[in-house]
Amino acid sequence: QVQLVQSGAEVKKPGASVKVSCKASGYTFTSYDINWVRQATGQGLEWMGWMNPNSGNTGYAQKFQGRVTMTRNTSISTAYMELSSLRSEDTAVYYCATSHDYNALDYWGQGTLVTVSS
């Protein structure tokens, strides 16, 4: 069965970077885009960008351009999202998700809480 398992919670200081991983299993990793979505506490969902694990091509939301980098390691079926120059407003749960069966985000990781605090 399709599964996306994310890395554990992180605590970072303002100005630092964080790298969240998303390990895929149960399907061919390189066949489906990985998207990243975040959610601040009590707030809505915010799309950050996508990555094609086969080509490495990416597309980022304008808000995050210059600060986010999405990469992958196909040998271990893992996608990564790195966010730099962290500020308190980046405190949120970060999700990876993919469109496997349908033309929408039908499989999601469990989420990774990133806390930015001095």
Place this chain on the structure above:
Amino acid sequence: SYVLTQPPSVSVAPGQTARITCGGNNIGSKSVHWYQQKPGQAPVLVVYDDSDRPSGIPERFSGSNSGNTATLTISRVEAGDEADYYCQVWDSSSDSYVFGTGTKVTVL
């Protein structure tokens, strides 16, 4: 950028019908997806491509899309339907996904 507007909250009695709207400029020309999110959990896809249901989603969940409004309808509402619901589209002008503002459904 493309904006999707949802009502902040919808309240409905058990057994009744809940309708959640998602407003956007000419949204009828786009494919709309809907997600259900319960506290502390990842979102779950409940409707995709305006009106299709993923496997395992009850028939009580249905969707429509026309003009400037898409609608998620939950028939015969149950206590377990209490959650936040988000609409989503792909905005080709910015090559990005856009989520709606979210609607909290409360079952009275």
